[in-house]
Amino acid sequence: METVKEVRTRRWEEKKYEDGVKWMSLEHNGPYFPPEYQPLPDDVSFYYNGKKVKLSLAAEEVALFFAQMLDHEYTTKQVFRENFFKDWRKEMTAEERSLIQHLEKCDFGELHNLHKAKVEARKNMSKEEKQALKEANQKITDEYGYCLLDRHKERIGNFKIEPPGLFRGRGEHPKQGMLKKRVQPEDVIINCSKDSRIPVPPAGHRWKEVRHDNTVTWLASWTENVQGSIKYIMLNANSKLKGEKDWEKYEVARKLKSCVDDIRDQYLRDLKSKEMVTRQRAVALYFIDKLALRAGNEKEEGETADTVGCCSLRVEHITLHDQLDGNECVVEFDFLGKDSIRYYNKVPVIKKVFKSVKLFLENKEHGDDLFDRLNTSLLNKHLSSLMPGLTAKVFRTYNASITLQQQLKALTNRKTKLLSYNRANRAVAILCNHQRAPPKTFEQSMATLQTKIEARKEQLALAKTELKQAKKEAKAKGNSDPKLQKYRCEEQLLKMEVQATDREENKQIALGTSKLNYLDPRISVAWCKNMGVPIEKIYNKTQREKFAWAIDMTEADFEF
DNA sequence: AGCCGGACTTAGGAAGGGCAGA
DNA sequence: TCTGCCCTTCCTAAGTCCGGCT
Numbered sequence: 007m008e009t010v011k012e013v014r015t016r017r018w019e020e021k022k023y024e025d026g027v028k029w030m031s032l033e034h035n036g037p038y039f040p041p042e043y044q045p046l047p048d049d050v051s052f053y054y055n056g057k058k059v060k061l062s063l064a065a066e067e068v069a070l071f072f073a074q075m076l077d078h079e080y081t082t083k084q085v086f087r088e089n090f091f092k093d094w095r096k097e098m099t100a101e102e103r104s105l106i107q108h109l110e111k112c113d114f115g116e117l118h119n120l121h122k123a124k125v126e127a128r129k130n131m132s133k134e135e136k137q138a139l140k141e142a143n144q145k146i147t148d149e150y151g152y153c154l155l156d157r158h159k160e161r162i163g164n165f166k167i168e169p170p171g172l173f174r175g176r177g178e179h180p181k182q183g184m185l186k187k188r189v190q191p192e193d194v195i196i197n198c199s200k201d202s203r204i205p206v207p208p209a210g211h212r213w214k215e216v217r218h219d220n221t222v223t224w225l226a227s228w229t230e231n232v233q234g235s236i237k238y239i240m241l242n243a244n245s246k247l248k249g250e251k252d253w254e255k256y257e258v259a260r261k262l263k264s265c266v267d268d269i270r271d272q273y274l275r276d277l278k279s280k281e282m283v284t285r286q287r288a289v290a291l292y293f294i295d296k297l298a299l300r301a302g303n304e305k306e307e308g309e310t311a312d313t314v315g316c317c318s319l320r321v322e323h324i325t326l327h328d329q330l331d332g333n334e335c336v337v338e339f340d341f342l343g344k345d346s347i348r349y350y351n352k353v354p355v356i357k358k359v360f361k362s363v364k365l366f367l368e369n370k371e372h373g374d375d376l377f378d379r380l381n382t383s384l385l386n387k388h389l390s391s392l393m394p395g396l397t398a399k400v401f402r403t404y405n406a407s408i409t410l411q412q413q414l415k416a417l418t419n420r421k422t423k424l425l426s427y428n429r430a431n432r433a434v435a436i437l438c439n440h441q442r443a444p445p446k447t448f449e450q451s452m453a454t455l456q457t458k459i460e461a462r463k464e465q466l467a468l469a470k471t472e473l474k475q476a477k478k479e480a481k482a483k484g485n486s487d488p489k490l491q492k493y494r495c496e497e498q499l500l501k502m503e504v505q506a507t508d509r510e511e512n513k514q515i516a517l518g519t520s521k522l523n524y525l526d527p528r529i530s531v532a533w534c535k536n537m538g539v540p541i542e543k544i545y546n547k548t549q550r551e552k553f554a555w556a557i558d559m560t561e562a563d564f565e566f
Numbered sequence: 567a568g569c570c571g572g573a574c575t576t577a578g579g580a581a582g583g584g585c586a587g588a
Numbered sequence: 589t590c591t592g593c594c595c596t597t598c599c600t601a602a603g604t605c606c607g608g609c610t
Contacts, residue, residue: 164599175601235602344602
């Protein structure tokens, strides 16, 4: 007799296809294209050098992109302005180009105001208008938001073609401000099964190509003009395909758990190697494992912001301290990582690592690679020889998940379970350096909460006095129950205090990323079961859908 | 061996929406 | 009923890693 658990698990486990085949049938309606550009009304003009200029449609559209962003800081950045102006001029007619030579002489004021008015109008829409808009959007979702994969209806993640606009990179991106062009059906490749209803291109257009490749999961793709990279239309995270992949990822990380001790022994031994490559590999692995650094692929200079990961660290990103704050052998890291988020950390390391790094830095200067013999492909080749499926990023997943599990065991306080959970989650977010900009209204909303807490404290004091009073007059005839009132008051006070602590500790930490991408959901599901916490308390609707596989199959005894 | 295109995951910020308190 | 706040959803950029090619 098989258990419910086994049946549920098998449902997710059944792997129909081998050797890279992802589906047998795929049918969809193609991507949704953004609406065509609507020309400016006659009473809104662009001015050049103080004179009204009626722009061609193409130039006008791009001008509006810039005007819309005028409130944003990056329209003041030199690189952004230059890139924009250069690309804008390409969209102009010859006459426009010869007239409009300097961005400083351009007056986008009326276009900017028009945009602001539109935003305002949208905000002030009546209930009926909002409802109508919502219904129209729903219709679009109904038509384009779903596909049929192996006869199951699945949600598509991003079914809309990205609208044109000005490219906004993160950090000091050399291409910021460049024009991201409007995507035409003629740019789009459709992927679906041969025997399916082929999506119909918008009237008067045709697709670039229709192909039937069942070894990939995307439904449509196009090449974006700024970076020349391919963009894809893919399934939603709650789809079976994505869920299975996610599960697989955590299974690989669990496998690492079973052999991580050996791997650690090995790279500690490798620290003594006379081979420079081996020694650099060992140090890199030490950092990746201990600090959850990303692999750090090399990037093309001048094409993207200057950011690094482990293998691409340079001399200027680390400082060695023989002694620092009472610790020996401290490595100070200071670099911009993914999304130009700063990684700053002072880490005491073992002597061998410290001495090795010192050696690697010898005769190098600012701009040189710390690991000059190493790259991610070499590193990953080594890792995959230690364990099938092992790559650098598995360490991040493994260390994140194991940390959550350990922290949950260590921290869980029966009285403030959710705070404990968030603290465990936070420990992981800190490990992975998942930061966010402090919310703009942080200080103020913190103060508001504090005021409420004070008020509640007073109320509690009052309730306590009343309770004493009531006890004295043994036969209380009041219609309210003072005991209950005091109890409620205490509850609410505790809740608010916990909230305040949680919020303060969360000021610059983003919990979502690790929750969504690094923490094996089965750890959380099991914890909820053990603690009697409803799963809704830690996963919202979207998250529950994404982690349906884990919620379905996990029992209280799950161990990562 | 190194390079590059391709496919997929991971990431933070902006926009949207719903709800509690004024 | 309005307003401000917080959470969710949307958006798309920026990573990782693989495999095929030269």
